[in-house]
Amino acid sequence: MQDHPSDSAGARSMFDLVSNDPDASLIDRSSIGEDELRQIGELMNALGELRAAERRLSEAAQRYMRLNETDMRALHFLIVTGYRGELVTPGQLAQHLGISTASTTKLLDRLERGAHIVRAPHPTDRRALTVSITPETHRAARESVGRQQARRFHAAARLDAAEREIVIRFLREMASDLETPDGASAD
Missing domain, CATH: 1.10.10.10 (Winged helix-like DNA-binding domain superfamily/Winged helix DNA-binding domain)
Structure with missing residues (x-):
């Protein structure tokens, strides 16, 4: 298995809440338990790992196809x-x-x-x-990028229907929250 920067312990904590907001000035986490905080941190780090993997895939495809x-x-x-x-x-x-x-x-x-x-x-x-x-x-494109992108299907297919619904809701809510201007409510 190839080592990636996200494989190190330091990289795994790059996106969690405590690493990015140590003084809790951005998010009040007083009502969040340690176990929940740890799990949310793992989720944020998993998203960071996904973004890094997608970036590597995109860069490899661009090099292969010699395109931007x-x-x-x-x-x-x-x-x-x-x-x-x-x-x-x-x-x-x-x-x-x-x-x-x-x-x-x-x-x-x-x-x-x-x-x-x-x-x-x-x-x-x-x-x-x-x-x-x-x-x-x-x-x-089909033989390079297409085959790589098809792997996403396999990850989604390993989830059951209820798990996929949860992931869909989470990703859509996160996208919506990221596009909501600061201070505005996404609800």
């Missing part, structure tokens, strides 16, 4: 929309990525030079173009 993060997100979008049989325009891609149309044009130029995508006339709108991933890039 936005390029990879664009290709993923094109793969998913392709499976759905949807046509994608540069404007739709820009909206999905949250980037300007000028940045999208540069991204598409770069991906086209690398033989990752093809631009073609839209079949029903003479003014528009469609963007699709090349079969070679789709195959490479």
